Amino acid sequence: MSACTTVAVDLAKRVFQLAGEDAQGQVVFEQRIKSREAFQAFLGALPAGVMVLMETGPGAQAWARLLQAQGVRVRILPAQRVAEHRSGAKNDRNDTLAILRAGRDSSIAAVPVKSAAALAMQALHRARQGYVRRRTAMGNQMRGLLLEHGIALAQGEAAIARGVPRVLEDATQPLPDMLRELLDELLGEWLQLGARIDVLTGRLETHARTDETAKRLMTVRGVGPIIATALLAKQTEPERFANARQFAAYFGVVPDQHSSGQKVQLGRMSKRGDAYLRSLMIQGAHAVLRQLQPDTEQPDDRRLQRWLQRLGRKGAAVRLANRNLRILWVLLQSEQTYRRQPNLDQEAAMSH
Structure with missing residues (x-):
């Protein structure tokens, strides 16, 4: 480790693959750590001046903030750009060596290390986005089920909110009781997801008004x-x-x-x-x-x-x-x- 100027880390929950290179770009250190406690102790013992590289993924932001608090330089590299530098089969060792090579690529911009408040705000957006996707999928599912029985509903929230209850209340519609019961349950879950989206949207709007x-x-x-x-x-x-x-x-x-030579082609x-x-x-x-x-x-x-x-x-x-x-x-x-x-x-x- 004394000769290392850069250390790359391939992160996982409990297993951490490490590789270090010297100032000439030669790999002079490799190690595999099999517990979070041992990995944290390893980070705490890093010599001053070492650059730590890791790729984006679960846990990268937390480890990066820990390193910054210790005064250690750290860079988080985009995972898709690291993959471009991988040679051979995908395994922990090759991933770590790919991180080292990507760290030498000056065209790759590091991902900013975010504050805990920014990550919390990001979590709100991700939860809201998940609710929106599930609600959209559920609305499309209800429309598809009704279309199988010859009932066509328009796209959009308003069409579902008005159309599905109207169909369920219309006894003349040729729908089996089993399907009516299922659609009623799906509609209830669809409305509940809409309420959850509104709650998270309200929190984001409140923050936007105060920032x-x-x-x-x-x-x-x-x-x-x-x-x-x-x-x-x-x-x-x-x-x-x-x-x-x-x-x-x-x-x-x-x-x-899609350019080549003197031919510039924009797509x-x-x-x-x-x-x-x-x-x-x-x-x-x-x-x-x-x-x-x-x-x-x-x-x-x-x-x-x-x-x-x-x-x-x-x-x-x-x-x-x-x-x-x-x-x-x-x-x-x-x-x-x-x-x-x-x-x-x-x-x-x-x-x-």
Whole structure:
């Protein structure tokens, strides 16, 4: 260990694979630790100046905070980028060596080490997202079961909330009693999930109203409490991006490239990065587009109408999401609030 400048750790619940390299990049240390207590003792005995590398996964944030509290440098690398550096079969040893190689790749940006408060906020979002997915799946299941008996319901929460009870109360509908009983149970669970979503949404809205940064982010059209708190929980450290375009590219809201030589070919949205936040940004953009008035004289609205005519609704939503992310990059690094008709200095800053 005395010769090690970098130590890579492949994390698990109770088994930890370690590998260390010297300043020349040669692996000079390997060890396998089989208890959390022994691993914590190992971390506590690390010499000063050692860099610890680990990949994203359960427990990475907690161990990283522990190391930072000890004054040890630590980097959390994206698991998908570490996998690109793996050689041979997937096992703990090869994973650890892949982390070492990925740590030497200067193009890989480390995942920020989050505070406990940010992780708690992230937990709210993940629980809410799980409820939304289950509720959507359950609504589609009820619609599918009814369609098997010749009863078609429209998509959307309102159609299910009105349509399913009406069908269950209509004795003329050709539904077996067994299916009526099942649909009644599914509807009850669907409504209960909706109530849980509303509770978590209320908590996020309360936090957004009391957080000064969230309030500034919500001055951007298409950014509400859900997006603002999700972005804050991610702790993206916007200063590490050279410009606003790189920030938007971090969330995958830029064209994918299929270029070679002098031929530059741009494709569809790359969809790299955080799928949850990207989805929220595009949903927020769609909400803005739905509220556009055809006779508006606002410069922003007229720009959006030109995008709609040229790109279609989905293309315009992606472009608006990209623009909003660029604006958010500026707001996260300053005390400004967004104004729809900014002064020339602010407009120039947001155009980069």
